[in-house]
Amino acid sequence: MTTASNQTHTKTTEELDKFLQERPAPEELVEKNILKEPHVAPALQAQAEELRRSQLEDALNTKLEHRPPISELVEHNILHEPHVAPTLQAQADDLKRSQLEDTLNTKLEHRPPVSELVEHNILHDPTVSPALQAHADELRRQQLEDKLNAKLQDRPSPGTLVEKNILDTSALHQLTRLSPLNFPRQLITSYGCRQSLRDAQRL
Template identity: 40%
Template sequence: MTATDPSKVENSQRLDNFLTQRPDAQELVDKNILKDPKVAPAIQQQRDELSKARIQDTLRHKIDHRPTREELVEHHILEPSMGEDFQKMQDSLKGKITERPDRETLVQQGILADKE
């Protein structure tokens, strides 16, 4: 391979193109990609922690004060029949679980292997 290898020239041109189109540092700070070099790192960290805590508090408040199912039905967000279908399915599953055979029966029927 020579110094004028076409792939090296293309790579060099591509790199030059990327570098000329590269955003400046202030643009990256504005987009929150880089941290502002004018502000001390400890202050930036504290600001980030406060922001995170504020978001957590807001989410916790929204979750604690979310509307009940009945309120959602009253506001026509949920259909009342959805609860009935869910209740039927839940009752059906509870019935199947209570009627489930025990381990010994399953071993006798050859469904489970006896590990004793």
């Protein structure tokens, strides 16, 4: 009997020690309004509780003011439609699900093909392995650059633009007074190169 009693006492002591180790800190108990604030005088305790209650009420009112309207919650399927009878709620949910599915299918039908997304550099080419993707991107960039350079080379000279009344002659003569060394970079880009400038000077 003595041995059994000692074992029971030891077990109880261990459980009590474990409970004491796992009990929350006094600050946590005060925060949850389980204990009174130890640093507040008893005469001020009621005022402290009233202040805490008021702060909690203000926080709750703020959350209530910023909560979404019921119509929005219904639209996002968080709440059921309050104007629909419970017996019809399942049918209303099925109808809403069907409408959502139709909308999604319509968007999927009108989405551009993968090849177009790859062409516009929105998606990577799925036929190219990830290890070669950087090389493929560089090749595509080079092709685009070559195409742009070809278009720049084929653009008309300033003389042609003047003949077609696209470029004003007086403005062009004013530009030709500038030294090629001081010629603004953006204008050189506009007219192509120094050869274009010499063409303009002959006008």
